[in-house]
Structure formats: C-alpha cells, structure tokens
Amino acid sequence: MNWAILAAVLVYEVALIFGLGLYFANQQKKQAAGGHGFLLSNRDLPAAVVAVTMALTVLGTPHIFGMFEMSWFIGATSIWFGLAHAVLLVFTITTTAIWARRMKVTSMPEFIAMIFGEVPRLMVGCVMAGVIWGLLTLESQGMGIIFATMTDLSIQQGAIIGGILGILYVVFAGMKEIGWVNLVNMVVMYIGLILTMIYITAGMPEGGWQRVQSFYIDADEAHMLSLFGTPELLVTFALATVLSTVFCQSINQQLLQPAMAAKSEKTIRKTLWIAVPLNALFGVFMATIGLAAKADPVAAELGPKLAAPAMLLNTLPPWLVAWLMASLLAAMLSTFAMSSLAPATIFTVDVYRNFFNPDATEAQERRVTRIMVVILGAAAFLVAGFMPTILNAINWIFAWLTPVFWLVIIGLFWKRSSLAAILTMAVTWVVNSAWSFTSLPAMLGMEGQPNVYPSLAVGLGLCLILHAILPGQPGLFCGPKGSRITRADLDGVQTMPAE
Template sequence: MDSVNHWGILLAVMFYEIVVIVGIGAFLKTRERKSSSCEIGGFTLAGRSLPWPVVGVTLALTVLGSPHIFGVLEMTWHIGAVSVWFGLAHVVLLVVACTSTGLWARRLNITTMPEMLSLIFGGTPRLMVSCVMAGMVWGILTLEAQGLGIIISTISGLPIAKGAIIGGMLGTLYVVLAGMKEIGWVNLVNCFIMYVGLILAFIYIAQGIPFGGWDGVAAVYLERGQGFMLSMTGTPQLLLTFGVGTVLATVTCHSVAQQLIQPALAAKDEKTIKKALWLAAPLNGFFCVFVVCIGLAAKIDPAVNSLGPKLAGPAMFMHYLPPWLIALLFATFLAAVLSSFAASVLAPATIFTIDIYKNFFRPNLCEKEEALVTRIGIVVLAALAIFAAGNMPPIVSAINWLFAWITPVFFLILFGLFWRRSSIAATTTLLVAWSVNMLWSFTSLAEVLGVADVPNVYPALISSLVVSIVMLLTTRTEPGLFRKQIFITA
C-alpha cells in the first residue's frame, strides 16, 4: 500500500475520532449548561449518574489500552501464548473491583482513593498515597501515549514520538471537553465497532498468512521445537513469574487504583456497579486471545518480522487487510487506547485537585473551579507523558513494575475496613514496601538472592503483608472502619 493510501487511512481514522469526540462532547456541554453550576462531581465523576452499560464499557476499556494491544503483541513475541495471562488477570481484576473495592469506594461517597485512605488512617497515609498513586498512574499514561504513537506510526510511517504527539492531542481533547461523562459515552459508541473490526481482522489475517491459517502457524512453532510458545502455561518459570505475577500485580494494584475506581464512583449506585461486571469482564477478557494469536503469527511471518516486536504485529494489519478494514480497525484501536489515555490522565489530575489543591488550599472548592483545575492538570500531565513516550521500555514489563507500587495500599484498605487500622501501621507498611520495591528495582538484591527473574510484585506483596500484620498486632489500633460503623449502628 503506498504512502498516499496510508495518509488517507490516517485522515479517515482521525476524522472518525474527532467527529465522535467533539460531537458527544458538544452534546454533553450543552446539557451541562442547563444544570447547576456547582453540581458535585460533574466533571470528575459525571455527577455520579452513569448507567450500567456505560459503567461496564468504561471499566472494560479503562484497562484495555496500549498494554492489551501493543504490550501483548510485544510480549507474545518474547514469551508466546502465556501472554494471555495479562488479559485473564484483568478479568479477575474486574470481578474484584465490581464485587468489592468499587462497591466500598462508592459506599463511602469519596472522589479519590487517597481520600479513602484518609477516612481509614488519617492525613499522612493519604498524602503519601496521593503522591505515589498519581506518579504510578502517570507512568501508565506514558505507556498509553506510546501506544498512541505506535498506532499513528504504523499508519503514517511517522516516528513513534511524533505519532504520540498527534495521538496525545486527541486524548487530551477526549477528556478535557466533558470529563468522565465524555469518556463514558464515547466508550459506549466505540466498543461495539471495536469488536466488529477485531473479529473481521482476525478472519482476514487467517486467510492471508502464508502458513495455511492458524493451524499452520502452530505447526511452524512445533517444527522449530518451540511448542511452549503455543501454551498459555508456557514453562513453569514463565507461569510463576509472568502468569501468576501478573495476576497478583494487576489485582492488588488496579482494584484500588484511581483510574479504574473512578468509573465505579461515577455509577448511579452500587447495584449499577455489580450489574456492569457482566459487560466489563467478557469485553475485556476476550480481547487478549485475539491479540496473542496475531502476535504469534507476526513473529514468524517473513513479511513483517523484520520490524521487530514493537511494530511487527501492527504491521500485519496494514499488510493483510483491505483499506476499509484497516481504517475501521485502527480507528477502534485508537479509540481503545484513547479511552485508557483519558482515564489515566483524568485520574492523577483528579488526585491533585482533590487531595492536594482542595485538601490543603481550597476546602470549599466549587464544581466550576474544580473542573478548571482538573483541566489544567490534564493538559500539563498529558504534555509530560507525550514528551516521555518516545523512548519507553517494553509496555507490559513496565506496567507490571508500576503496579507493584500500589500493592501495599490494597492490603491496607482491606485490613483497615474489615479488621484493624492504625495510622502508624499504615505509614510504616507503605515506607517498608516502597523501600523494598526500590531495592528490588535499582540494586542487585534480586541477583544476590538468586531470584533475578522474580517480578517486583512478590517482594512488594510479602513485605506489605508481613509488616502490616505485625504492626496491626503490636501497635494501638482502632476497629476496621466498616466494623466500627456496624457496631455504632447496632
């Protein structure tokens, strides 16, 4: 396909995104003008009014972005079908979020997860988690910006860094117009088209690859003595380090992280969150299966494998699909990554606005000013992420490292709601777990212990559990927040 057609596809993709984003944004802004100027949570939480289909789709797409598409394509190149555990981990995550952590957050009527830490443990843990969680989510944002750059680069031939600038501008527009309402309703429009495009692409590629379809791809790996690449269990080492490690990292981080919980907080009520699970889990879970198959084919396809792990998978779509399907598929891929980008830039901006600006400087912050400060935060954070996206590490490896930073927060919230709570215990647990994570990341500790392949989530999880339990058993504590509330009510 020549460069003119490439640019024609890019223009078609951009036209689709701009029409959907601006059209829905304008509609929502028109409705907003008719409502109260100080509606609580109107920009950051959609006025806590989203229905279950919007919540379900938004939960699914918030954690279905660059890592699920380009991260899994890249990881499949290296470790094969065991990469599907990244998708399975997010199904488990959505179950946990929709049946527990999301419900707890909605019940407490908070705006941010650090605010929940304040209710349980007080101001010091809230400030600590605000800073680290905002940084962690911003790290994810840089990976989403990288994914936007890969999409634009694949279509146009531009460098990934320049593609990230174009995609990042779209992502900023996505969220800055109407906040969480914009994210939710645009997601609903895009989701159906995304799955139609992916299924059609899967069929077309199966007919075009020079191995006799997907069975032929499997035969090539078997002939090469790489049968483990076809198994979702891989090798015992891969299953333990990547498979189980990814499930632990994803669930203990994202189930209490701001960018996933924020759509749950925007739901009408707890019943809406529970109902949303039945849409969110299958929409997210099936996606990885398609992507892993395409990644396996890309690694052995002579037409694209010279491009390497980051670009070979995306290049397959350009090589085997007709122009109309390329435009449809990349428009929906871009929509998925834009959704995650939007959620990942809204989350730290919300944390800054609520947990820093409002908490310390403007306790009586009006909705209009809250929206303004959040929008400024969105623009600044997006610009920084776009700048960093041009030179980033492998996506899934980086994201699992980022997840480990929030692991102690998961256990502190669990214990603090249902068992015991202590500000000293929480502060100590956070400091120890983060110190262990730093040592594991930036020193030779793992190599000295002979466990260099063990991901950060394991030491973060073990240190979090041990320190929090010991501290809660040996220091002065209060009953868990929900236990205390039940006791008072009784």
C-alpha cells in the same frame, strides 16, 4: 504514507470526541452544581457505560502492543495478562468498587484519609498519581506506534498526535464524555476485531493457522502455543501478573473513578456481566495476532514492536485497516483519558481542595482539573518514545500500590493504625525500588523474579505485624452494621489523628 487511512482514523476520532464532548459539556451547563459533574458525571452513569469504561480503562497499550511484544517472546502465555485483568474486574466490581461508591468519595486518597488519616492520604495520593502517570506514558507510546505504523512519522511524533486527541477526549465534559465515547468505541472496536480475524484467516498463505502452528513446532518452540507455557513462565509471568494486577488496580483511582460515577451500587454489580467478558476476549485476539505476526516472514523482519501492526496493514483491505486502527487507537485513547483524569482528580480533590481552597466551587474544580489534564497529558506524550518494553515497565509500576491494597482491607475490617500504614508503605516502596535498581534480587538468589513477590511479602507481613503490635482503632467497617455501613453512618466515627 497512508494518507487515506490516517485521514479516516482522524476524522472518526475527532468527530466522535468533539460531537459527544461538546454535547455533554452543554448539558453540564444546564445542570445544577454540586454533583461533581466533571469529575463524576453527577454520579449518574448507567451500567453499560460504567462497564465499558471500566473494561477499557484497563485495556490499552499493554493489552495491545504489550501483548504483541510478549507473544513474540512467550507466545500464548501472554494471554494471562488479559485473564489477569478479567480476574481484577471480578474482584473490583464485587468489593472495592462497591465500597468506594457506598462511601461517596471522589478519590481513593480521600478514602484512605477516612481510614488512616491525612499523612497516609498524602503518601498514597503522591504515589498513586505517579503510578497512573507512568501508565499514561505507556498509552502515549502505544498511540505513537499506531501512527508510526500508518505513516512515516516517528513514535515520538505519533505520540504527540495521539496525546492531543487523548486530552480532547476528556477536557470537554470529563467523566461523562469519557463514558459515552467509550460505549460507542467498544461497539466499533469489537466489530472491527471480529472482521479482522476473519480476514487474517482468509488471507493467510496455504495452510492457514496450521502453518502458524507448524512454524513454532519446526522452530522447537511448541511451548509458545500453550497457554501454560513453561513452569518458569507460570511463576515469573502468569501468576505474577495476576497478583500484581489485582493488588494494584483494584484500589487505583484510574479504575475506580468510573464506579464512583455509577448511579448506585446495584448499577456496579450489573457491570460484572459486561466488563469481564469484553476485557478477557480482547487479550485472546491480541495474542493470536501477535503469534501470527512472528510466523509471517515479511512482518517478522520489523521486530516485536511493529511486526503485528505491519502484518495487519499488509493483510487487511484499506477500509478494514482504517476501522481497526481507529478501534485500537480508541482503546488507547480511553485509557489515556482515564489515566489523565484520575491523577488530575487526585490533585484537585486531595491537594487543591484539601490544602488550598476547601470551599472551591465546582467551576473552580473543573478549571483546575482541565489544567492538570493538559499538563499531565503533554508531559506523558513528550517522553513516550523513550520508554522501556511495555510490560516490563508495568511490572515495576504495579508493585507500588500492593501495600495500599492490604492496608485498605485491614483498615476496613480489622484495625486502623496511621503509624502502621505509614511504615508499611515506606518500607515496601524502598524494597520495590531496590528490587529494580540494585543487585538485591541476585543477592537473595531471586534474580528474574518480578517486583510483585517482594512487595507482596513485605507489604502484607509488615501490615499484619505492625497493626498487631501498635495501638489503633477498630476497622472502619467493624460495627453493628458491618460491611453495610454507609457514609452517613461514619459521621460519628472517630477519624485517625495525624501522627
């Protein structure tokens, strides 16, 4: 057991989390209530903090161990997972993030209620919370692998340690704590990654990266070195990943909550030049390390989950191993923190406050949110060791929010029908589940095709057809002020009735 490395990693994480967490918790006590301090940091986060938090929110276990696994099977084509999130951030920062901040909502189900009413709000809230919790379990699995690599602990035991740290990452001061801890961690992480690539290159056997290239060529797997892989991979992985990522995460509470906490719309627009390159470059690093690990005969014996971590452990000096492991763990902790705060926010805003306590004080909201963070985090790390291959799980999870994306676009800019929204979501979710758990793909001759394609086709098709034939109201942003409509402008707009 590498006690020194483990101790260094834990000391760094605990010191940073407790130090900044307690500082900002104390600051919140001095601020006036009413600004959603715990959930949204009183909407005061600057561009750098929002950018880094958005980048790290979608940069966790799937980007690290998910890409290690995928690069083992599909090589450099796995980089498309990172590129897909870069496209996602561009799209989100220029559209949905701006809209959510403009409407001054606290949750995306609240935004859905403004467009389609309370029944769709409840449906989206339940599914979105479940989707994010699914991602939370994957982050727990990744943290378990980190600790299993450094010690003789099992993945399940490591997930418990990581989960406890992840809960501490958010319970002290909520969104403000997550944001500022992320800023420190991002700087530390990128310095560590650059040093890691230098040491890996210097520590390779004779031939260096040329030896890695020769390994794949000699094994008749030259396509593993190409970003475009094979035509089949471009359809089943690259394109599918871009579509599922953009159409799911761009309206997901997990990614949009940092934007809701920004100082202004102008602040969000500035994040484009920080968040996108930071996120995209990370995927290139991970895929490259994964390719090198498979070409390493010693590390390769451990298989796709542990080969890359083992290679890093064997190649890097102890101080850099500690640095890198702390950095990778920090990336996972960031996603874990947002993946626990986001569904907890949905419960607090859309269930607790909406149904049980409309006059809840900020202190009551903060207490309920903290309780939910602990419950969700504990539930996630307890099942983390039993999850399937990381990116396979992502494929099913992401497809759930595909119809919600189209409903938001159509409900803002064309027409709003609560019944159309309910039917579209219900049918698409049935199809998505059938695609994963029945022989439907084989029956249609589409076996092996990812969930995003049927979910996209059914969701978009039903959304357009049902809105065309069912009665409804004009889109929320349709009017003399167009897309520049504000929350104040909606005071006189008729809300959708319950159906």
